[in-house]
Amino acid sequence: MALELFDSKAQELRAFTPITPGHVSMYVCGPTVQSAPHLGHLRSALVYDILQRWLSASGHEVTMVRNVTDIDDKVLVNAGNRDWREFAKEVEAKFDDAYAKLSLREPTHKPHATEHIDDMVALVQKLIKLGHAYQAADGSANVFFDTASWPRYGELTNQKLENMEGETDASHGRKSPNDFALFKAHKPEEPETAAWKTPWGLARPGWHIECSAMAKHFLGESFDIHGGGLDLRFPHHENELAQSSAAGDSFANFWLHNALVTINGNKMSKSLGNGVSVEQLTEAGSWGAIRYWLSSAQYRSNLDYSESSIRDAQAALDRIVGFLKRTTNTRRVEVDFDFIPLEFKEAMDSDLNVPGALAVIHERVRAGNTAFDGKDEAKLSECVEQVKAMMAVLGLTFAYQEPLYTEEFSKQVEDLIQKRHEAKMAKDFARADEIRVELEELGVTLNDMKDITMWSFNG
């Protein structure tokens, strides 16, 4: 069975075949760095991180571009009196920090909009030449895409122009309320640093043109996958598609849209004031638990946050980590993708069914625990290998660490266990419990089995 992905343009599951065999190119809309990240941003980035990991695990070389929109109305507004560039960098650092803590892979390219103004100008010039864009009638540096000139407009979201509500304050030299800005003329109240010289005058780029230009710059006229949040489908992605295809590019072969994070059934967003901060999350559980939770619904399903979400995810994750800890103290197993069970592969190939994949992990954990208790070494090894490989594919390896301790420490622990054993033999349980507490303080968890006491280190 091969990978199938839901293409939201075709509105159906399609067998995924890369344009260039063995190589996958993907573009994912990254954040507009206007305010600190929330759960929704994290989910979106994570979805494509897992896709990237699965594609490479299954033998593809992946080029992934995730942009940073560092110039935008909101960036300028939220910067207040500060230099907006400094502000944007600061916010970007918060995103980078959260991404790193979630253990996201670095994208191959992480372009900033402000670094690609020339690419955008070139693309817009081409659109004007082809009759799909025009400079504002009022003579300003505003440049708009001419939606009326592009009959395919609306093809991504299956909408017709006459049903669209369009920009309410249509002016600024637009021919139609549906036309969207490619470049926005410099406004006197905005800093000069936020304006670039273009053939039409001082201006800054509109949001949509950025992604078209950067995708083309790094991936060419056609590429495999374009991803982003469901809320970007319209207008952002619709407009990207219109611009790029009007300019003659075939653009993305697959469009992927991840569903949103909701809270009490409603979209999490700044305007509703229902965002959950990173602080709130980390109080409830580790970053591993946050990643686990964000993975726990298929990417096209809404994921509803509640107070117990992260706590429950932590418990589920601890079960897996606990298994690895209790069983791998004296074993070292290399991760190998050949160890991945077929059921896991099938789940992942089925439009990234991560919850189904997690179910396979838990099933293997139970089998492994049973093998461990029954001292079935061969079976245990197999389960450990499988669980580790699957955890690696899902990017959850960072949630546990190989126990690192010195020989000396090991000897100290084993001495204490021996003393505890002696105390137990003497029925001095108070002393035995004291030693257990002492070991716990050292970070050691005991596991009393029938004839032997095992221990694991949580360092």
Add this chain to the structure above:
RNA sequence: GGUGGAGUGGCUGAGCGGCCCAAAGCAACAGCCUGCAAAGCUGUCAACCCACGGGUUCAAAUCCCGUCUCCACCUCCA
């Protein structure tokens, strides 16, 4: 008004024509293990036929029609 999507056990959440008397996790209960715990294992708990009403089919949670409720998008949004 237009365009997409959703309604599955106490909670989260898979399944999308037969392998479903519906995965997995969390929560809860009991047993095993233990000096007692923890962890683990086993079992139970649980979905009154998977929102409701019709229909198609030898067969439906899964397809079709209708109804109700909810969500997202329609030029800020991951």
